[in-house]
Amino acid sequence: MKQIDITTTLTQYDSLEALSKEVQLLFKKAIEARKKAYAPYSRFQVGAAILLNNKQIVTGNNQENAAYPSGMCAERVAVWNAYSQFPENTITKMVITATSLNKKVTAPIPPCGACRQTLSEYEINQKSPIKIYFMGEIGAVYKVDSLKALLPLMFDNSVL
Ligand code: THU
Numbered sequence: 001m002k003q004i005d006i007t008t009t010l011t012q013y014d015s016l017e018a019l020s021k022e023v024q025l026l027f028k029k030a031i032e033a034r035k036k037a038y039a040p041y042s043r044f045q046v047g048a049a050i051l052l053n054n055k056q057i058v059t060g061n062n063q064e065n066a067a068y069p070s071g072m073c074a075e076r077v078a079v080w081n082a083y084s085q086f087p088e089n090t091i092t093k094m095v096i097t098a099t100s101l102n103k104k105v106t107a108p109i110p111p112c113g114a115c116r117q118t119l120s121e122y123e124i125n126q127k128s129p130i131k132i133y134f135m136g137e138i139g140a141v142y143k144v145d146s147l148k149a150l151l152p153l154m155f156d157n158s159v160l
Contacts, residue, residue: 105136
């Protein structure tokens with residue numbers, strides 16, 4: 001019997017101002033997208049912006065539904081929006097921001113498990129890591145250098 005420990009690394013930035021102008025622009029786009037989220041049920045609005053290797057920026061926001069499971073997260077709306085328009089390109093960066101009409105979101109909001117799994121498919125296929133930055137409405141920003149840092153022990157098509 002042996003225990004296997006898996007570690008992961010995140011970088012914390014104290015605020016948006018500590019990030020590059022490029023990433024700040026992505027957050028600006030994600031905030032614009034977040035404001036257009038359709039989230040009448042949870043009142044939790046999420047925006048995501050993706051930078052492609054051709055410098056295109058593609059955004060997404062969460063879209064809810066009266067039949068709750070039929071809604072979709074901002075990250076998957078964004079990644080499918082990106083790959084549906086630019087299937088030949090690769091994603092270099094993704095930023096995520098969230099706010100709530102119920103309370104101030106001060107903690108960094110990471111992508112949910114299903115979004116991580118979805119992102120893993122594309123990161124593996126494109127053979128280059130996706131840098132992911134996430135925050136709440138205000139406060140610290142977390143960064144990972146690859147989706148792998150958020151999804152250790154991932155299930156992928158190498159086992160099929
Ligand atoms: N949501 C996202 O858009 N991304 C996540 O990673 C977590 C949750 C959305 C789904 C739903 O519309 C609302 O936030 C509350 O769960």
